[in-house]
Amino acid sequence: METYDNEFTNGEIKVTYDPKICIHAEKCAQGLSDVFRTTVIPWIDLDGAESEKIVAQVKKCPSGALQCSYVKQKVAV
Ligand code: SF4
Structure with a gap:
């Protein structure tokens, strides 16, 4: 399985970073x-802000180097 060094999660959202695309x-x-x-x-600490704020900031990345998605939560039954 391929792993990503630039993949971060706080259990609620996942943020990925592609340094090849980042225009700094x-x-x-x-x-x-x-x-x-x-x-x-x-360099990315997802405990530094609420998930909604992080998602909003990721959407402002001009190059698309930052991407994020919501992590599917397992529902206890
Ligand atoms: S906002 Fe996007 S392009 Fe700018 S430094 Fe951050 S990751 Fe790189």
Whole structure:
């Protein structure tokens, strides 16, 4: 199975980052600096903001390097 080093999840959403596409405009870091951190590894910390805010910021990525999707929750029966 292929794994991605640039895949992050908080259990609610999954964010992926493709460094080959990123144009380093830093819109993400300027918009949500507690999540998209330029000086720390791993550079994306999904505990830094609510999922809705992260999704909104990912949608502003001009290159499409950031993508996100909601993680399917298992429902207890
Ligand atoms: S907003 Fe997108 S293009 Fe800009 S630095 Fe972040 S990931 Fe790269």
